[in-house]
Amino acid sequence: MSIRGDRLGQDSTPVTPSLLRDWPLPAPGKDKYSRGTVLVIGGGRTTPGAALLAGTAALRAGAGKLILAVAESVAVQVGVALPECGVTGLPETPDGSVTGEGLQKISLSLQHADSILVGPGLDDLDLAEELLSRLLEHEESVNMPQGSSRPTVILDAYALAGLVKIEQKLEPWRGRLILTPNLGEAKILLGRDPKDLEADVASMAQRFDAVVSCQGVIARPPGNPPASTDRWKITTGYGGLGTSGSGDVLAGAIAGLRARGTSSAQAACWGTHLHAAAADRLASKLGPLGFLARELADELPALMLELNT
Secondary structure, eight states: OOHHHHHHHSOOEEEOHHHHHTSOOOOOOSSGGGGOEEEEEOOOTTOHHHHHHHHHHHHHTTOSEEEEEEETTTHHHHHHHOTTSEEEEEOBOTTOOBOSOOGGGGHHHHHHOSEEEEOTTOOOHHHHHHHHHHHHHHHHHOOOOTTOOOOEEEEOTHHHHHHHHTGGGOGGGTTSEEEOOOHHHHHHHHTSOOSSHHHHHHHHHHHHTEEEEETTEEEOOOOSSOOSOSEEEEOOOOGGGSSTTHHHHHHHHHHHHHHTTOOHHHHHHHHHHHHHHHHHHHHHHHOSSOOOHHHHHHHHHHHHHHHTO
16 A cells, blocks of 8 residues: 555544653743744734734743734734734725735745744635735745745635635645644535545645644644654543634644744644643633633643643
């Protein structure tokens, strides 16, 4: 059987505290610059909270610096709501949706970020597609400083729907993508309803040459030589995770961990486990339903300490 068949047919490795302790996060470093910079692009006029949730989670996951690029009509309010971030206002439509224009305003951030999260708070599919296309064009036009590497790109929410439409242009991002679809977004990426989630997540990882985290299943594309495993499954988490903004927290946590210097697969496994374990903590304190997405991020530092010592 081919490597492809072996990889897609393999059993998932359970993500347990023991596995994570044997896969430790990078040391804290000496200062904020050593823990990386996250750039979040999203936050339309009616959905600025999504970018705030993702950015907060990135910082709670240990990222050193955070920049939020949101609709210009809400940029000041976002900066006041999260004073730990830098904020840039992006051009928007009369209805307040972020467009693909004005990327020169964040040109330096695009060059110097360690991870770029696109999607939280985008609210127009066509504009999301346009934004992704322009980000790819911008990247191809920029010469990176000597010795620096291209950032990892994390796509969430409406950016995932746009991904399918620009698949033929995706080559510059292949190998450094992380995708965080929910089941509805997975349906768009697959072009059908998910059937066997573990096999489907592995298929998406291979198709887009990306690490994929979906509903507690994580997969990366098969490597050469093959790794011991390319697929993992989270073993914890409460139904209360199905609440508004929860996905933004997950994507932000993964972006923050990736910026710190983890691999993409490690960031996805750690981030997805922490997200689920945070729900366990809140469920034990507040009940299995009714906790808020923003409360998930507050649980991340203590959980990392417990797992990384």
